[in-house]
Amino acid sequence: MYRSHNCGELRASHIDTEVTLSGWVQKSRDKGFIIWIDLRDRYGVTQLVFDEERTPKAVFSQAESLGREFVIQVKGTVIERASKNPNLPTGDIEVLVKELTVLNTSLLPPFTIEDQTDGGDELRMKYRYLDIRRNPVKNNLIFRHKVAQAVRNYLSSKDFIEVETPYLIKSTPEGARDFVVPSRMNEGQFYALPQSPQTFKQLLMVGGMDKYFQIVKCFRDEDLRADRQPEFTQIDCEMAFVEQEDILDTFEGLTRHLLKEINGVDVAKFPRMTYDDAMRQYGNDKPDIRFGMQFGELNEVSQHKDFNVFNTAELVVGIAIPGGNSLTRKEIDQLTDWLKRPQIGALGMVYVRCNDDGSYKSSVDKFYDETDLKQWAEITKAKTGDLICVLSGNTNKVRAQLSALRMEMATRLGLRKPNEFAPLWVVDFPLLEWDEDTKRFHAIHHPFTSPKPGQLELLDTNPSEVKANAYDLVLNGNEIGGGSIRIHDRATQAIMLKHLGFTDEQAKAQFGFLMDAFEFGAPPHGGIAFGLDRLVAILGGQETIRDFIAFPKNNSGRDVMIDAPAPLDDEQLKELHLKLNI
Missing domain, CATH: 2.40.50.140 (Nucleic acid-binding proteins)
Incomplete structure (x- = not known):
C-alpha cells in the first residue's frame, strides 16, 4: 500500500x-x-x-x-x-x-506552492493543477463540496428528487446568447447548450415528479465579469401544486439551513421588499441591506430655486455618508472624478457637509440656504458629521450611479463585512421591459413566468405595468437565486408569447412541445434556481466565483491551461458541414 x-x-x-x-x-x-x-x-x-x-x-x-x-x-x-x-x-x-x-520527480514549479504565492492570476490559471495544491484553492473546493452536499441532503429530506436533464437541446432566441453545437448527422442543424433546464423541469412537473432538483451545469455566451463564467452551476428546483409563498418558505429554509450548517449563523425570517421599493431606496434590485445609506429623493425640496441642473432633472436623489464630513475637499473631488468615470457615467456631484455645530455647508450655497439644506438632511437621514452626496438626471441612470457610489463608500468604510449575512427577498418584479433596439417587449425573467393574479388583462392595455409572479433571493447585495410561478396552461402561454413578439408559427416552432404538454393536465407549478458558484463564494466570505471553481475560464472566456477554445481542422469542419477556413 x-x-x-x-x-x-x-x-x-x-x-x-x-x-x-x-x-x-x-x-x-x-x-x-x-x-x-x-x-x-x-x-x-x-x-x-x-x-x-x-x-x-x-x-x-x-x-x-x-x-x-x-x-x-x-x-x-x-x-x-x-x-x-x-x-x-x-x-x-x-x-x-x-x-x-x-x-x-518534478520540474521546478513556475510559482511557489504555498498559501502566499509569487504567481500571478494568469500564470496560476495556466498551471491550475499546481494551484489546486495550495491550501486556499484546495480549501475552497472542499468548501464547495460541503455546500453542495448540504444542499443535496436538505432537499432530499424535503422529498425532492434529483433528475438529470439533457445538455444537447434546442436554441431559443430569448435571454442570453446560446453556445451552439453542430450536428454531424443532421446537416445544417444545431443543438444548443442549456442556459438553464427551464422547460425540462416544467415538463417534469407535467410528468408528476412533484418536487425536482438538480445541481446542473449551464452555459451562456455572454460578456464576463468577476462573478460570471461562460459555464456555471445552478441548484435548479421546481415544485408542483404551489403558490409563491410555498416557494419562498421552502427555499428560505434551505438558505437558513446552509447559513447554520456551513457558517454557524442563525438568521431570523427573511425580510421582503418589492422591486419598486428596492429601486427607490437603493437604486438596484439586489440591495445590500447590511448597512444603511438609503436614498432620499429630493425633487420637492431642490427644484424651487434657480439651479437648472436640478430643475431639468427627472430625479434628484442623495445619500448620507456616515462620518463623511471628515473627507477633505481634495478627497471629495477625487470621489466626484470616480463617479465621472465611463463605467459610472455621472456628470458631477453636489455635496453638503453636516457640521458639528449643526450648520450645513454645500457646494451649491449660491442657490440654497440653510433651511433647504436642513430639509435635504432630514430626507436623507443625515446626522452631524455626515456628508450628503446628491446626483441628478435620468431616473434609471442616476439611481444606478448613486447605487455604485453607495457600494463604493460602504466598501471604503468597512461596512460590507464578509462574516455578516443579510438575506432579502425581492418580489413583484415587472413582467416585461421595453427594448429600444428591437422596439418590443422582452421578458425580464423568461417567457414562462406568469403575471401576478388578476393582471393578465393589463398585457393588452398597459404591459409595462404588469407585475410578474417572480422573486429573487438576495444575499449581501448579490442575487443568489431567482424564480417564479410558471404559466401552466396553453392559452395563457400563447398570450404571453404573442406579447413578446412571437407569431403563432414561431411560438409553435420554438415552444410547441411545452404548449402541447400543457394540454395533458399540467399542474400549477413554480420554482427557483440558485447560482451555486456565487452562493459558495459568498458563504466563503468572497464575491469572486473563480476561486471556487476547479478549472475556471479567464476574463476573455478562455481556458489558458488547455488553450481552449481552439480551431478545428478542415476534416472536422467538413464532417460537421461547416465552411472551411472560417
Missing part, C-alpha cells in the same frame, strides 16, 4: 507507530548531518526527518537529492518532535524515515 496514514492525521498518540506516508515534497531543510522535509498531501503536512546516525546511508543520500514537488513514499517511525510547532496539527511529532521511494 502507498500509505497507512495521511499527512494530516498523525498525533502524539501515534508515537512509536510504524507508518507509511505518501505525498509531495513541500520544502526541504538540509543541515548537513540532518535533513527535514515537509511532506504534503490533501490532508495536511507532516515533517520527515533524515538523520545521518539513525537513517540508512543510502536513504539519507536519496533525501539529499529530493526537489520541490517530488512525489515520494516513506516508511518510518513516529517520534516526538524536539521543536514543536503549535500552528500545525501534526506539530507534536515527526517521522524518522527508514525507507524512501521516489514515485515521481
Whole structure:
C-alpha cells in the first residue's frame, strides 16, 4: 500500500507507530548531518526527518537529492518532535524515515506552492493543477463540496428528487446568447447548450415528479465579469401544486439551513421588499441591506430655486455618508472624478457637509440656504458629521450611479463585512421591459413566468405595468437565486408569447412541445434556481466565483491551461458541414 496514514492525521498518540506516508515534497531543510522535509498531501503536512546516525546511508543520500514537488513514499517511525510547532496539527511529532521511494520527480514549479504565492492570476490559471495544491484553492473546493452536499441532503429530506436533464437541446432566441453545437448527422442543424433546464423541469412537473432538483451545469455566451463564467452551476428546483409563498418558505429554509450548517449563523425570517421599493431606496434590485445609506429623493425640496441642473432633472436623489464630513475637499473631488468615470457615467456631484455645530455647508450655497439644506438632511437621514452626496438626471441612470457610489463608500468604510449575512427577498418584479433596439417587449425573467393574479388583462392595455409572479433571493447585495410561478396552461402561454413578439408559427416552432404538454393536465407549478458558484463564494466570505471553481475560464472566456477554445481542422469542419477556413 502507498500509505497507512495521511499527512494530516498523525498525533502524539501515534508515537512509536510504524507508518507509511505518501505525498509531495513541500520544502526541504538540509543541515548537513540532518535533513527535514515537509511532506504534503490533501490532508495536511507532516515533517520527515533524515538523520545521518539513525537513517540508512543510502536513504539519507536519496533525501539529499529530493526537489520541490517530488512525489515520494516513506516508511518510518513516529517520534516526538524536539521543536514543536503549535500552528500545525501534526506539530507534536515527526517521522524518522527508514525507507524512501521516489514515485515521481518534478520540474521546478513556475510559482511557489504555498498559501502566499509569487504567481500571478494568469500564470496560476495556466498551471491550475499546481494551484489546486495550495491550501486556499484546495480549501475552497472542499468548501464547495460541503455546500453542495448540504444542499443535496436538505432537499432530499424535503422529498425532492434529483433528475438529470439533457445538455444537447434546442436554441431559443430569448435571454442570453446560446453556445451552439453542430450536428454531424443532421446537416445544417444545431443543438444548443442549456442556459438553464427551464422547460425540462416544467415538463417534469407535467410528468408528476412533484418536487425536482438538480445541481446542473449551464452555459451562456455572454460578456464576463468577476462573478460570471461562460459555464456555471445552478441548484435548479421546481415544485408542483404551489403558490409563491410555498416557494419562498421552502427555499428560505434551505438558505437558513446552509447559513447554520456551513457558517454557524442563525438568521431570523427573511425580510421582503418589492422591486419598486428596492429601486427607490437603493437604486438596484439586489440591495445590500447590511448597512444603511438609503436614498432620499429630493425633487420637492431642490427644484424651487434657480439651479437648472436640478430643475431639468427627472430625479434628484442623495445619500448620507456616515462620518463623511471628515473627507477633505481634495478627497471629495477625487470621489466626484470616480463617479465621472465611463463605467459610472455621472456628470458631477453636489455635496453638503453636516457640521458639528449643526450648520450645513454645500457646494451649491449660491442657490440654497440653510433651511433647504436642513430639509435635504432630514430626507436623507443625515446626522452631524455626515456628508450628503446628491446626483441628478435620468431616473434609471442616476439611481444606478448613486447605487455604485453607495457600494463604493460602504466598501471604503468597512461596512460590507464578509462574516455578516443579510438575506432579502425581492418580489413583484415587472413582467416585461421595453427594448429600444428591437422596439418590443422582452421578458425580464423568461417567457414562462406568469403575471401576478388578476393582471393578465393589463398585457393588452398597459404591459409595462404588469407585475410578474417572480422573486429573487438576495444575499449581501448579490442575487443568489431567482424564480417564479410558471404559466401552466396553453392559452395563457400563447398570450404571453404573442406579447413578446412571437407569431403563432414561431411560438409553435420554438415552444410547441411545452404548449402541447400543457394540454395533458399540467399542474400549477413554480420554482427557483440558485447560482451555486456565487452562493459558495459568498458563504466563503468572497464575491469572486473563480476561486471556487476547479478549472475556471479567464476574463476573455478562455481556458489558458488547455488553450481552449481552439480551431478545428478542415476534416472536422467538413464532417460537421461547416465552411472551411472560417
